[in-house]
Amino acid sequence: MSSQTYTLMNYLIQCVEAVLIVVGNSLTLIAVKKTKSLNRIPTNVFIVSLATSDGIIGLLIPILISVKLLDSDQIWIGTTCLLHGPYFSMFSISLLTLLAIAIDRYHAVVNPLVYRQRMTLRKARIITVVIWIMMFGIITGSTCYFGIYNNVIQLKTRVLGLLFPKLLMTILKQLLILSPVLGNVVIYIIIYKNLKSKNKVGPSGNNHECCQNTSSKATKSYVRMMVLVLAYLITACIPYYIIDGIVKQKNSNSPSWLVYLLDVSIILFYSNSFMNPVIYSWKNRHFREAYKTIMICEQSFGGTREIRRISTRIDTSV
Template identity: 55%
Template sequence: MAINETTDVTQNTTSTLYDNVFNGIVYLEALLIITGNTLTFVAVKQTKKLREIPTNVFILGLAASDGVIGLMTPIFITLRFLKIEDAWSGTVCVLYGPHFSMFWISLLTLLAIAVDRYIAVVQPLSYRQRITTKRAKIISVAIWIVAFSLITSLTCLFGSFGVGSTAVRIVFPKQVSMFFLQIIIFGPVLGNIIIYICIYINLKKKQSVVFDGTRANSEGTHRSTSRTTKAYVNMMALVLVYLLIACVPNYILQAVSKQLQTSKPEWFVYISNLSVILFYSNSFMNPVIYSWKNRNFHQAYKNILLCNRSSGIRSEDSICDGSRTENRSTV
């Protein structure tokens, strides 16, 4: 008995330590999410060159959805730590609904950016007339309203808690509801992939075009615009790829977890927790990707961070020192 009791104590201590480390990592991720996406907001709002690009309106929408995830994450972890998550009947509607809707908002926003980049590649001359910052704002707001209301409502209806969930399952069988939710999730993913394939095909065609003498004067401008467009395409394609890498394993393991019910091996729990950490990393990696792939974002982030340690924001363009710092390289 003494040996068994010692083993139980050791296992409990190890489990507690593991839980504390896991919770600490996710709390740190939440801090990075809030900090990074706030930095993106300030960068776009305070930098004229970034603010005038319609694509960056969608990037702000993406940063907002990631920021909400960062704000909600500590609540999830606190409920999990206190072991009262399952005891609260409002968990699905109040927490999981908005949380799932942020993921779909991210997918739809990336789809809007893909369409925006496709128009910039295929119809560069009329792009400014077709896509304006005002229209981008309207589209971004519409995405938020539709995605938030639809996903939150569906999550509450098909959730495992709440009054009437049994009746809902009679009308909408589990297989039907899961199929519907899969279409909602993977539809935008497939749309993004198709559009980016079309974009790369068109970029390759444009690169193979040989300019004749009558277009020689505009060749430099065309190449500069093409480089800018291609760089934004590469940046947002990388954001999409990392989103899939970070989120797909978590959703697959969540689906498997529901099938296993209570019979979950210990290794599965560890892998599931790692997938959760990877899932949340997506929300703070986007600002890192912007800084890495776009020099305007990189300079804006740098100026903001320097201002936090020095004199504060004095100018839109240079942000820190009041001089008009021109970033000649668009990417």
């Protein structure tokens, strides 16, 4: 296989992934929008944010691939702010949103009664807006600054190389990515220990405890779902950032097998954005029923009534 054929096949796979990302996350957005009980749960505000950022990543992937195929420095400079900044911003928003979900689940498990009183849809939306404004501003702004300053003014080796050594920038980049992931891991370990200690106590048998147990089951379901999302995120992202860091340090001295391994890790990295809806449908019956209903509604009449009927069965106590 020639190198050109290999490159085209690699980019074709990435474009297929982009389609899956857009379709899967659009399905999640429609499910939460059209199913009343789903859009009344504060946690699902973060799910919508996660699906939106992943969906935008899917839309940007084919454009980024086109820029790579053109292989023009002038085009790259022009698209630094328009494409690369938003792309890295969306991924950073996804990571921080996952951290927000972990913190939300922590409070739901540790203080369930207080959580229901304090965590509202309005607060969840405010947190989401803050995450988007903060990460989009920081990541896009820094990407534009370093991209334009580095490529147009041509002072990388003379100034930026002294102020921001390549190894230091690589380490800072990895820490920026790993910090939210490690934060998620720590929080879910605490949640697991808390749930384990509650299971040892056992139910008391009265109605109040029965309601608490029902709510606890719903909370555990969301926790399991998000732990699986986090586990796949780690599986998909860690290999890419390790291999990408090695390749960038070696520059043109990287062996061909390492470059091929980097391409595989990029495909795995992109898959994280379309696997989330798959995990939702697998681990949460409410999302699964909503997905099925949406697809039925697209093919037959009376779908709105069916969505309302199914939505009434969803436990809003999560």
